[in-house]
Amino acid sequence: MAPENDNQGGASWRQAITGIGLVLAIPWMIGVPAVIGYYVDKRYGTEPLWFLVGLFVGLFGTAFDIYKLLKRLGQLK
DSSP, rough: OOOOOOTTTOOOOOHHHHHHHOOOHHHHHHHHHHHHHHHHHHHHTOTTTTHHHHHHHHHHHHHHHHHHHHHHHOOOO
């Protein structure tokens, strides 16, 4: 007898696809604000101020999105 579709210990497809989407989105979420900051710095000669601001905004935003996702998936209480 094969066990019925019991999902104990395994991730659902929805969770797996959400995780894959996050893995693909993280470089964009960090990189885009950093690149925008880099170009603003080059244009106005303020290196590395806006690059660092963009980098920290991207890192903070990514960390916050990961926190929300983990909370929604029940990994955090």
